Amino acid sequence: MNARDRRLAELKSRIREVAPREAAELQRKGALLVDVREPDEVAQGSPAGAERLVRGFLELKIEDVEPNQERPVLVMCAGGARSLFAAEGLVQLGYRDVCSVVGGFNRWKQDGLPVEVPRSLSKDERERYGRHLLMPEVGEKGQIRLVDSKVLLIGAGGLGSPAAFYLAAAGVGTLGIVDDDVVDRSNLQRQILHADDRVGTPKTESARRTLQALNPGVRVVEHRVRLKSDNVEEILRGFDVVIDGSDNFPTRYLVNDACVKLGLPNVHGSIFRFEGQVSVFWPRYAKRRGPCYRCLYPQPPPPEFAPSCAEAGVLGVLPGVVGTIQAIEAIKILLSIGDPLVGRLLHHDALVQRFSEFVVKADPACRFCAEGTVFPGYVDYEQFCAAPRAAEGSVA
Numbered sequence: 167m168n169a170r171d172r173r174l175a176e177l178k179s180r181i182r183e184v185a186p187r188e189a190a191e192l193q194r195k196g197a198l199l200v201d202v203r204e205p206d207e208v209a210q211g212s213p214a215g216a217e218r219l220v221r222g223f224l225e226l227k228i229e230d231v232e233p234n235q236e237r238p239v240l241v242m243c244a245g246g247a248r249s250l251f252a253a254e255g256l257v258q259l260g261y262r263d264v265c266s267v268v269g270g271f272n273r274w275k276q277d278g279l280p281v282e283v284p285r286s287l288s289k290d291e292r293e294r295y296g297r298h299l300l301m302p303e304v305g306e307k308g309q310i311r312l313v314d315s316k317v318l319l320i321g322a323g324g325l326g327s328p329a330a331f332y333l334a335a336a337g338v339g340t341l342g343i344v345d346d347d348v349v350d351r352s353n354l355q356r357q358i359l360h361a362d363d364r365v366g367t368p369k370t371e372s373a374r375r376t377l378q379a380l381n382p383g384v385r386v387v388e389h390r391v392r393l394k395s396d397n398v399e400e401i402l403r404g405f406d407v408v409i410d411g412s413d414n415f416p417t418r419y420l421v422n423d424a425c426v427k428l429g430l431p432n433v434h435g436s437i438f439r440f441e442g443q444v445s446v447f448w449p450r451y452a453k454r455r456g457p458c459y460r461c462l463y464p465q466p467p468p469p470e471f472a473p474s475c476a477e478a479g480v481l482g483v484l485p486g487v488v489g490t491i492q493a494i495e496a497i498k499i500l501l502s503i504g505d506p507l508v509g510r511l512l513h514h515d516a517l518v519q520r521f522s523e524f525v526v527k528a529d530p531a532c533r534f535c536a537e538g539t540v541f542p543g544y545v546d547y548e549q550f551c552a553a554p555r556a557a558e559g560s561v562a
């Protein structure tokens with residue numbers, strides 16, 4: 167018996183081995199199945215629902231995947247030898263219930279157990295998103311999630327520009343953009359997706375050209391329409407997150423109402439002169455009950471109380487701050503990391519350079535989002551610009 171065989175025999179005497187069928191059963195009951203094979207092996211197929219942690223990084227990364235050392239762990243390689251060494255490594259780290267799958271993935275396949283071909287990033291994607299891959303909060307898994315995600319931007323204006331720009335850079339795979347406007351020279355003071363030679367071009371088209379120049383991997387879905395009660399649901403459906411950068415009340419209320427009905431997070435931003443605010447309206451957020459936009463403002467103000475669009479000014483840089491915060495919130499929601507601005511409203515006063523946070527509560531009597539309410543239907547409000555009060559105004 168050579169040294170390797172002696173070592174394997176010794177490991178077999180201490181590490182419990184389970185057959186693939188039993189491993190599948192244990193996995194169904196909650197055990198963690200870890201495939202420790204190399205990426206090129208895994209790319210051909212891997213047990214369904216397995217975690218893929220290459221042998222060389224197993225001890226370094228297992229705690230990010232499963233910090234609970236009491237959870238049973240099943241380690242698998244191709245034939246059942248590498249997994250014995252890997253299992254030994256986990257035992258030494260303190261994992262209490264570690265098994266090696268005898269016969270490995272080869273026997274798993276022969277036994278007809280469920281296999282999936284895992285998504286992986288291409289070489290180009292790996293290069294592009296390298297700085298994300300280094301962060302455990304994102305990593306390859308998170309980046310794949312971003313690539314598979316769909317974010318809808320309401321408006322390709324002041325807020326939509328920085329938000330879409332950064333989301334495209336971050337690799338959010340599908341960006342829907344709703345805007346029925348064309349680029350005007352007066353937009354260029356703040357709407358950084360557009361360019362002087364595109365004055366007169368539809369904003370969705372101009373946005374698509376800029377975003378795809380930055381990241382050709384991003385799919386841009388153009389909705390060159392104005393949101394109305396009869397198209398809002400159809401347009402929003404299928405997206406994971408909505409970023410509302412609209413500049414008018416009818417749209418804002420339609421977006422809110424459709425997000426409430428569809429259970430979508432609504433990352434809301436608005437700007438006025440030197441002030442901006444951001445919040446996430448998401449009554450169905452799993453961790454705490456948040457309000458919808460109507461919990462704060464049940465109805466739009468009467469038009470005579472709002473300044474006209476032409477009167478409302480805004481510092482050109484300000485939407486860059488607010489829209490960028492909206493992009494960050496969207497990414498946090500997509501990755502399920504951190505604490506989103508649900509039930510919190512962040513206000514930014516650029517003149518004194520101060521951020522303030524306000525608690526915003528769900529209205530238990532809200533006609534749209536209160537529990538047990540029947541959706542009352544969409545409302546097409548009369549079109550006008552601006553705001554119930556100064557900080558709430560907007561010139562997207």
Ligand SMILES: [Zn+2]
Nearest residue numbers: 458461532535
């Ligand atoms: Zn509400």
